[in-house]
Each structure stands twice: as C-alpha cells, then as structure tokens.
Amino acid sequence: xxxxxxxxxxxxxxxxxxxxxxxxxxxxxxxxxxxxxxxxxxxxxxxxxxxxxxxxxxxxxxxxxxxxxxxxxxxxxxxxxxxxxxxxxxxxxxxxxxxxxxxxxxxxxxxxxxxxxxxxxxxxxxxxxxxxxxxxxxxxxxxxxxxxxxxxxxxxxxxxxxxxxxxxxxxxxxxxxxxxxxxxxxxxxxxxxxxxxxxxxxxxxxxxxxxxxxxxxxxxxxxxxxxxxxxxxxxxxxxxxxxxxxxxxxxxxxxxxxxxxxxxxxxxxxxxxxxxxxxxxxxxxxxxxxxxxxxxxxxxxxxxxxxxxxxxxxxxx
Numbered sequence: 001x002x003x004x005x006x007x008x009x010x011x012x013x014x015x016x017x018x019x020x021x022x023x024x025x026x027x028x029x030x031x032x033x034x035x036x037x038x039x040x041x042x043x044x045x046x047x048x049x050x051x052x053x054x055x056x057x058x059x060x061x062x063x064x065x066x067x068x069x070x071x072x073x074x075x076x077x078x079x080x081x082x083x084x085x086x087x088x089x090x091x092x093x094x095x096x097x098x099x100x101x102x103x104x105x106x107x108x109x110x111x112x113x114x115x116x117x118x119x120x121x122x123x124x125x126x127x128x129x130x131x132x133x134x135x136x137x138x139x140x141x142x143x144x145x146x147x148x149x150x151x152x153x154x155x156x157x158x159x160x161x162x163x164x165x166x167x168x169x170x171x172x173x174x175x176x177x178x179x180x181x182x183x184x185x186x187x188x189x190x191x192x193x194x195x196x197x198x199x200x201x202x203x204x205x206x207x208x209x210x211x212x213x214x215x216x217x218x219x220x221x222x223x224x225x226x227x228x229x230x231x232x233x234x235x236x237x238x239x240x241x242x243x244x245x246x247x248x249x250x251x252x253x254x255x256x257x258x259x260x261x262x263x264x265x266x267x268x269x270x271x272x273x274x275x276x277x278x279x280x281x282x283x284x285x286x287x288x289x290x291x292x293x294x295x296x297x298x299x300x301x302x303x304x305x306x307x308x309x310x311x312x313x314x315x316x317x
Contacts, residue, residue: 003073004197010080015188017087018099019214023049024222025096025245025265029238030169032227038220040174046212048174052181053189053204059202059256060183064190068123069106069116073268075107075110076191076317082303086295089174091097094221095291098260099187101130112300113307114316129257132269133248141172141244141271149236149276165235172242179202179249180261181208187258210249229284231273240275241268278313 026049027041036044067072071079082103090097104126111118148168155161181204189207198206207226213240227233245264252259266288273280310316 069242
C-alpha cells in the first residue's frame, strides 16, 4: 500500500512539473506576443491538455509502460522521482526541457546498476524522434509563416485583425495543449499502468489535472523564456511557431513516440524567425541546447545514484 501511495505521489510531482515547464511550450509564444493574458492561456491549457490525455494518450503511455527497460513499481518510482527533480531544476532556471529525455535517461541510469536489459530498438526510435521533432517543427513553422503572413496582410481593419490574432492564438494553443496531453502527460502517468492502478484514460485525466496545478502555480518563468527571450514574436510568428510545433508532435503521437513539446516549440520559433528574418537571441538558444544535452545525462547519473541508495537500504532487490 505504501508503495502505491508513493507511486501516485511522484506521478503527481512529475505531472506538476510538466505543467510548470511544458505548458510554457504551449502558450509561451501567445503570452509573449501579447495576444493572450496568462490567465486566458492557462484556461486553454487546462481544458485541452485534459482532452488530449483522455482521448489520445494511450499510445505513448503504452510505449512508456513497455519502456526502455522492464518497469516494476519500484523502478517506476525511481524513474518518476528522478525526472521530476530534473524538471524542477530546469524550471527554476527558466529553461524548457524534455520530460521524455528525463524519463528515458533515468530508465538507463537504473538499468546499469541493476543489470537490466535495455530495449535498444525502442531507444533508437525515440532518439530519432527527438532529433526529427524540432527540425520538422522548424520546417512547418517556416512554411506556415510564409503562408499566413500573406493572409493577415490582406486584413485592413485593426479591430478585425485583433480578433483574428486572438482566435488563431487560441486555436494554435489548443492544438498544442491537446498534443501536450496526448504525449508528455503520458510520460508521467505511463508507469502507473505497470501496477494496473488506473486504466489509460483515468491515468490521463489524473496526469492532466496534476499538470494544470503546475501551470497555475509555477509556469510563468519558463513561459517568459519561450515567449520573449528566444526571438521577438508578433501574433503571426507566434501562431506559426505554435502550429508548426503542434504538427510535429502530432506525428510523434501517431507513432506512439514520447517527444518534447519544448524541443518542438523551440524548433518552431527558430523556423519562423528565419522565415520572418527576425534575429534569434543566441545566448538563450545556447542555454536551451545545453539543457537538452544535459537532461538525459543528468537523468542517468541521478537515477544511478538513487538506485544505489535504494539498494543500500534494501528498498529494491
């Protein structure tokens, strides 16, 4: 019973961290460009993340449940705790990072001291998806900006333009939030399926509600980084980046691969910035790239250390 309660608690903790960190990838561009307020963005995130987790989260949950290593409740506990700690550190720094990288890095870190076999075929597919996701988001964002900037230029009424800007921001954010629920929430709640505590839909709703609390309480810092510190975004570039990144994550959802909405949105922002000939703030971009590189490495190291600690106190065998 104590193990189940602990597993639920660390699942909540990781999902809360996804809300604090990952929700910025959904609405950071809209808030940063001034189209939506933080409260409006939060409401869209809560509604559509829950829908995404409930309706479409099962494929990625199954990939996570099968895992890079064979999960047991004890191993799942270490994975979730490690990933949550990494996400907290990144959020304090205001950096968007990948939950998928934290979870999979942690899984590898556990496998080493326990001598568990690693599913290299699944790992390779996931790594390819990590690389492809931001590249595709950049390409989609680049092309979408070219198309939509022409459409918006034809609208002469300022009042109509403001209304269109708000609705495209809500549409793009809703699409991205749905994908956040379908993909990254699954990273947090997938291990719960190991103990048959919830079915995929109930697990998805639990994860989405936990994520919502993270969004409300602790997401503003990363949202500010995504929305303002990478490139100067207007409503058109913000929408193009949102939609391009959401299309990229949708492809990963189709194949059941856990990817990062953070990597996708950064790829989308870079793509639209190149298309709009906007200057990219290199210092911020470099910090984010370093964070992406360190996330799986830190996951391996921290999970390895926690596993040794658990073994020492005979909490796992």
